Amino acid sequence: MNDIFDKRLARPMLIGNQSEPFNSPEYLFELKFDGIRCLAYIDRKSVDLRNKRNKELINQFPELSNIFSSVNGQCILDGEIIVLKNGKPDFYEVQKRTVITDFFKIKLLSEKYPATFVVYDLIYLDNDLLIDIPIEERINKLPRLINEDNRISISKVIENTGIELFNIVKSKELEGVVAKRKGSKYFFEKRSTDWIKFKYLVDDDFVLCGYIQKDNNMTSFILGKYDSSNNLKYYGHVTLGASIRTLDQYNYTIIKHHPFNCDLPKGNDNAVWIEPNLVCIVQYMPSNKEGMRQPVCKGIREDKETKECRE
The missing domain is CATH 3.30.470.30 (DNA ligase/mRNA capping enzyme)
Structure with missing residues (x-):
């Protein structure tokens, strides 16, 4: 059994489902950090x-x-x-x-x-x-x-009242809640439906295709996703919550032309285009309307390939 510890063989169990908030005596509820x-x-x-x-x-x-x-x-x-x-x-x-x-x-x-x-x-x-x-x-x-x-x-766990905890999360604008089924076992690297998330702040992954530096010293990232034909589609801009120097921590290559398989709308004239090799995380509030409400770029993630960013 020491091999698990000594050889670092354990791997995290993963959340397997997402749903609307619910109450249940069969689950434990805790904050999603x-x-x-x-x-x-x-x-x-x-x-x-x-x-x-x-x-x-x-x-x-x-x-x-x-x-x-x-x-x-x-x-x-x-x-x-x-x-x-x-x-x-x-x-x-x-x-x-x-x-x-x-x-x-x-x-x-x-x-x-x-x-x-x-x-x-x-x-x-x-x-x-x-x-x-x-x-x-x-x-x-x-x-x-x-x-x-x-x-x-x-982590503090409560029983029964998942909806009440989720309402607190919304009022504080936190990320969400995780519901874990009582009696559930732990499976290395498996996405299990025994663990369910209720998300208030939604995360999504996009291909980073370029950036625009603005007069107010702010920077916008230009986003894309791949469609079913493996064409890179334009998904607009998101404001970076930090200096463009943040991007310099990663390996990227500037290119002459945009990588999208379509014409672009206005607002991209001053863009610096880069090879689509990085994935960035965008967090936003859910909305019934099309698009993202109050999107914020959370940063670059290194555990995902760009081809996984799909519509």
Whole structure:
């Protein structure tokens, strides 16, 4: 059983469905955090943080390197790395850390906006793999295992009232709620319908095709998606919540002409076009009308291919 821990073989279980909010005595409900999914391998002397692709994260989040001192055993914890800004999780601040390699910059950010690891599941404890026991038994072990502080905390779970929790999420403009079926087991890398999300803020992925720098020092990204014929279709602009220097952290190539298989509307005369090799995440509020309401670019994601961004 130690191979799971020593060889870092665990992989996160994934949400398998999305629905309208509901109440049910058969489910546990908790906040959906706007952060980076992470498995934490913890023993009494060290912590190793891994993202969904099993990439090490501890160098990007040095403020989490001592959370092992708040954990009473060898374990694998499933959770989310979040960074709070103005009292709310800020995906841009946490995602920005994953691409910075300069130690001094990382140290400054870790002091200005320190991260927290929010734990919502326990899949291994002291040589016992727990994936086959019910979720409520797994999470009931967490309060005895973890001494909560500013760097590590346990996700709060409620029963029955998913709609009430979702209404709170809407009032605070948070991301959403996750409903987890009582009695459910944990399946590595599987999208399970035992886990359901209610999303208030919607995320969607687009191909980054270019950018426009504006007079007010703001930047807009130009977006696209592939259609069923593998043609890249124009999807408009989204304002980047940061300097264009953010893009310089990634490898991209400027090209002379736009990559779309169509004529473009007005407003793209000053565009800088790039090869469509990057995927950006756009978050917006749901709307009954066509298009996105109050879209904001959350950043670049490295765990998805551009060809996966489809209509």
